[in-house]
Amino acid sequence: MVNDGGAGAALARGDVEGALAIWQRVTARRDATPGELLGHATLLFRLYRAEDSHDLLERLLVHPAAGVEEWLVVARLWFERGRFDRCARFSGRALAAVPDSPDIGAMHAAALERSGDKEGAREVIGAFLVRHPEHARLVRLLAHIERGDGDFEKARARLEDQLRRFSGGEDWRLRYELAAVLDRLGEHAGAMRELEMAKAELEPQSQRYRSQWRSMTERQWAVTQSLTRERLARWADAGSVAQAGDEREICLMGGFPRSGTTLLEKVISTHAGCIGTDESGVLATQFRDPLVFGAGSAKEVVTELDAFHADDLAAGREEYFRCTADLLGEDPGGRLLIEKEPLLTADLAVPLRLFPDARVLMPLRDPRDVVVSYFFTMVPASRDSVAAATLEETCRYYAEVMRHWLLLRERLDAGRWQWMESRYEDLIAAAEVQTRRLAGFLGLEWEEGMMAHHRRAGRAVGTPTYDDVSKPLYTRSLARWRNYERWLEPHLGMLEKHCAALGYEA
Template sequence: MPMVADAERAVLAKCGIIQFGCDPRALGTQDCCAASIPMNAADPQELKEARALWLQDRCDEALAKFDAVLMRHPDHPLALIDAARAFGGRYQIAKAETLVDRYLATAGRTAAALALAGQTYRMIHRGRKALDSLKEAAGLSAPDAATGLELAMLLDRAGEMEAAEAVLSGVLARDPGFAEGRFFRAHVAIRRGDAEQALPELEAIAGETRHHPYLRTRACYALAEAVDRAGDAAGAIDQALRAKEFGAPDADPLRRIDSLIRKQGDQLARAFTPAKLAQWQREAGGHPPLVLLTGSPRSGTTLIEKVLDAHPGLRSSDEHDLFARFIAPPVLQPPGKAGTGDAGKRLLAADARRAAKMRATYFAGMEELLGEPLAGRVMLDKNPSLTELIPAWLRMAPHSKILVMLRDPRDVVLSCFLNYFPLNAFSVSFLTLEHTARRYVREMDCWLRLRDKLPPDQWRETRYEDCVDDLRGTAGGVIGWMGLEWSDDVMDYRETLARRLTGSPTYADVRAPVHRRAVGKWRRYEEWLAPVQPILAPLVRRFGYEE
């Protein structure tokens, strides 16, 4: 059974173990949604055609077709939901939100309709409305297993842990065999430090072949986390290796895609020059203040983003695919021929009008995502691993600043190896320690090549370890570099977090007080890291982590 693509998407949708954001393929809700929808008529042919266009990634044609469907069938419930998800996936979120509101007005605020609306609100980046809808649905009748799990997960992300546990307990009382619910209960128990409850549950899930490989993989990574917290380094490595066995059959095609991405990154880095950047800046004039926060995954980007987001003169966004999926590819790749041609030459061929269109699309999409205008505030876009696309980013917004998060390379590699990532062309490198190390080196070498071509005031590196040791001083330095005055709100960032839902996988970590437990963690794993130490040594020295 494959680990990726449609199989994983179906599990994510049906079981509620879902990333925030819009799953671009979650259309046709009677097949892939936890909640059912009352159907009074067969799907119109135009609706089937719109879905087919979306699945072929012909997004603009799909949206036009959805509009046509709704002109002819304005109250068709499935058309409203599918169109909302599609428009939300293209960051036309206000329109998508209106369509979900219309669906509820048409279908009525029944438990089933509210559950489906809640799932859709979540998919179009409206987490609070999703939570409110699912709460209302649960108040009308006991939710089914998958809907109850999604509600519990949203409550957990909102910091309402007791309410989340109560909902989950009700779900499992009604359906004790619901494996996804058992997994989430164990996952929460690990965060509480209750390994005695979690370990048997996770081991049972990981060992049961009837469960989907995706769920068994998650269980193994959770076991790795639990035994790591208990100080068992060998056990954590064993569980991580066990998890990676499920992804091995899908690795080769993903590695081929990754090699194309690497080739594109090399082409962009070669094409990018200081003279080109200066030309782009002259052509653009000015644009709204923008900072790209990037670096390797597991380097501390979420911590610094959430701290900075408390500043009244700044707004940040969780990781999204607006630039990488919808803005950069049309510029860098021939239509319908991804991975072909020279991305560097295509970047240089993008004229000022094309760049202006990229900017307009980006800032409009970000304001839709935030649900409010930027109104002169700095936009902080946290997107780890966007490093190889920095030249394309600067074609779009040539005055934007680049903030790169650094952390001891050995800690970064270890954390990437031990923790779960959805299997894709990027994370396929994390299936072995050697490939993890080489992926990190590739990304940071790319950054160093680009850094040397940027004006000194346009980039900054910030260390995770400095954030841990002196959060106020480190944040203050970054804020000043951004051109903002200090605000005491920054040190109350956990209060800001309590009012917002975060989509980062490390949402629970950043809600906790800052600690040093993860600093120098690699030393407990020195035996297993020994083979990759020579690979990392140049960057350990370059970034000043040599002892």
């Protein structure tokens, strides 16, 4: 049993600093156990103080009583943070201790692949598949690497052979990957068939999240509807006074998953004066969840937001920047921070209150292409992803999220709130024109490097589209929905309003 010295009780009282001080005393002992070191480090991660966990994790890595269980916990913590090189260090240590574990091998290979070491990942996968040919995650990852390299037929043969020889409880992973491969091969009916089979396997998980999804979307819409022009103007006036003297700049980037948000952030972040968050989750976990979903009603949410004083807003901004710097592993300094979170669109009330001088950038893409791409994306089951269970639900979810923007763009005073829409199609068709327009909106001098985002080394991308944005701009995703029109057609009515309002052909 781990001795936390009373840190848990302190946390229950809301005494975070007291809990940290207790953990510091516990782990300062030379005989601190692996569980105590891990307990302290885990709390630091939870509080967005992961950079303070360095010494604890180094001790854990060499502790004579530490084992695979502790190292894998740390590996997962770093993986969730998108720090895949650090993840690989701990997953590699675990693999060295248990060299014949295909599950650990799969995790280590995934960390290597995500950190850019594809050859290292291939080597690990190849060695394990000799001994464990039935392991679905290893096969799926190897096929994914092959697809990324353009070896579509090789990936297809591998996946189909696996499904034929070793069908089991993780077939859905293989079918998702096979659907993506068949899509690239132009076999769209086959791709949709594999997707539907994968989603049928996941239906029991999806069902568990549907009520949460509905409750979430209803609360978000009620809050956004309360953001009248008068309220937004009042927030802007009061907040700008409170923020006077704070030179840190932020751009709030919303959109919808697969609207080109990751690409747009990558393009902008090539500029020396910018740094992107790559969907940090800070606004959601530290602000949105407690304020919006922790309240008893939407009315309570807005009442609390209205009641914030200048000191409250300043403290909130400080906490946001502190958490974000920890997650990035560096302080943004004087750079413009791009807070990219596609589903931020439905939760703009909180950041608009916190950052009255923020620029709002809304990535757009043909809604029909968006829903098809989102439907194809393999993401963990949650209340945010359950809408990808069927094309009908995906179309409904897109409509429910983007209605927030259609309302807000009519209420944000262009002279008070600075906002801009950026179309994916325009970026693909005329990169220089669009990047110059983006630079102007963001108050930056245009740089030619903004048109060569794929050549600039940087932090690993943690979102599902990480492989796509490592390549030059391409046109194959334009009008992709036409390939799936007969499956999409029954649900297009839900998208008609948005296509018209956002300037896309009906």
